Amino acid sequence: MLRKSVTESFGAAISSLNAAHLTDGVVQRSKRMLLDTLGVGLLGTTTPVFHVALEYSKRYQAKEISSVWGRPESSLPPHYATFVNGAAVHAMDFDDTWHPATHPSGALLPALLALAESLPSKPSGLELLLAFNVGLEVQGRLMRFSKEAHNIPRRFHPPTVVGVMGSAAATAKLLGLSPTQSMAALAIACSSAGAPMANTATQTKPLHLANAGRRGLEASQLALLGLEGNKQILDLESGFRIFYEDYVPHHLAEVSPTAPYRWVLEDQDIAFKRFPAHLAMHWVADAAVKVRTKILDQDPNADLSQIKRITVRVPLSRYIDRPIPDTEHQARHSFQFNCCSALLDGAVTVESFSNNLMGRKALKELLLKVHLEHPKDNQASFDKMYCEVLVETAQGRTHTARCNTFYGHWRKPLTREDLEKKFKANASSVLTSDAADGIVQIIDSLETIPDCSVLGSYMQFHKHTPHKEKYFYTASV
Numbered sequence: 001m002l003r004k005s006v007t008e009s010f011g012a013a014i015s016s017l018n019a020a021h022l023t024d025g026v027v028q029r030s031k032r033m034l035l036d037t038l039g040v041g042l043l044g045t046t047t048p049v050f051h052v053a054l055e056y057s058k059r060y061q062a063k064e065i066s067s068v069w070g071r072p073e074s075s076l077p078p079h080y081a082t083f084v085n086g087a088a089v090h091a092m093d094f095d096d097t098w099h100p101a102t103h104p105s106g107a108l109l110p111a112l113l114a115l116a117e118s119l120p121s122k123p124s125g126l127e128l129l130l131a132f133n134v135g136l137e138v139q140g141r142l143m144r145f146s147k148e149a150h151n152i153p154r155r156f157h158p159p160t161v162v163g164v165m166g167s168a169a170a171t172a173k174l175l176g177l178s179p180t181q182s183m184a185a186l187a188i189a190c191s192s193a194g195a196p197m198a199n200t201a202t203q204t205k206p207l208h209l210a211n212a213g214r215r216g217l218e219a220s221q222l223a224l225l226g227l228e229g230n231k232q233i234l235d236l237e238s239g240f241r242i243f244y245e246d247y248v249p250h251h252l253a254e255v256s257p258t259a260p261y262r263w264v265l266e267d268q269d270i271a272f273k274r275f276p277a278h279l280a281m282h283w284v285a286d287a288a289v290k291v292r293t294k295i296l297d298q299d300p301n302a303d304l305s306q307i308k309r310i311t312v313r314v315p316l317s318r319y320i321d322r323p324i325p326d327t328e329h330q331a332r333h334s335f336q337f338n339c340c341s342a343l344l345d346g347a348v349t350v351e352s353f354s355n356n357l358m359g360r361k362a363l364k365e366l367l368l369k370v371h372l373e374h375p376k377d378n379q380a381s382f383d384k385m386y387c388e389v390l391v392e393t394a395q396g397r398t399h400t401a402r403c404n405t406f407y408g409h410w411r412k413p414l415t416r417e418d419l420e421k422k423f424k425a426n427a428s429s430v431l432t433s434d435a436a437d438g439i440v441q442i443i444d445s446l447e448t449i450p451d452c453s454v455l456g457s458y459m460q461f462h463k464h465t466p467h468k469e470k471y472f473y474t475a476s477v
Helices: 006-016 024-044 048-057 078-090 109-118 125-143 162-175 179-190 205-224 280-298 335-345 361-367 416-427 433-444 454-458
Strands: 066-068 071-076 309-313 370-373 387-392 398-403
Touching (some): 006 162, 006 179, 024 078, 024 109, 048 071, 048 078, 048 205, 066 454, 071 078, 078 205, 109 125, 109 205, 162 179, 179 205, 280 398, 309 335, 335 361, 335 370
Antiparallel strands (some): 066 071, 309 387, 387 398
């Protein structure tokens, strides 16, 4: 028997993986990802990026419709609902991050929920979990074929490359595509992959996730209709390898209906952010808060705006070295801004990126005192980097603190209580408290829910919109 190509092995795995392969650990980790993604997506519906994407997408209509998160009066064709909701998830750079570096959930969940709502036979919560994990698995496996992918990206934004492939795989699974059709979906999706890093720290960056989800969904729908692509898209030098020069693909293990399957998510947990900014900023903020505590412990009346010099030791990564950010999107990608915000306020929060706090005189003056250093041992990898902050006070004292692993990193995951607290804080910006509680309950017991599209319904309960009837989920339903 001829050995399958790498692409064939992926197509076979997408089609063959079933709910029995899901382990308790994978189910629990992916539920945390679903809850966090819905929360940051709801908060993202308050942003200008979301409003522009929604106004654009309202131009299109179709017989099949899916809901827009936080907008009970709005529905769109599934691929445009995916686009709009995906933009919301990444609108504030608040969504989860994996290693090798990518934002895995934002490319999957909007597409899966939009597709689920549009199908005549609604998938169960267990089917949603399976499809979501198939999409994660494809992303994780593809990124592990390259050493370059393990570093902080320099050339393109990874979710636009592996995210679109993950979306194609996840939606192919929900649509029940055959191995051959799943291969076609990957090939079609690959021709929609890629976005330059030059558009990070701009309003266009959230569209990277939006387009990854949308194009992946379109790829699987086109494959269902019979459209074909290169059957060796993951094998050829002119295929997926064009994104990673050191790409060396491997076959996925054969999937047996009864034998266990080892998921990437079992070996690699997810990072959840405590504030909406680039992941590297969380090392900086934690180190800066430690320095602030040392200063105030020594002198409780210290004027932190009068600091003489700040040295920040971080990996070399030019797109997050922004000494004087002009916009909130630049601030979310600025070592300097997040260090100074943490020093002045003792934390970085959603409000840190508001016009009022960004425009403070004390902050602007402090930014001028920041100097970056790039020690040779500080690798540009979210798994290996550290941040050290050294502050010289006006009185001539020096204080130093270092963060090797911030709270929320996959090595130091958020507790269930803190993750739920983050979700409710984000969701309450849009939804009623009853709806937010209902979503938590649904996610908790998702594998037992007969119709996963109920999640989309709960995402509609805007707290400023009257509803004649409200049906909230309980464990007895």
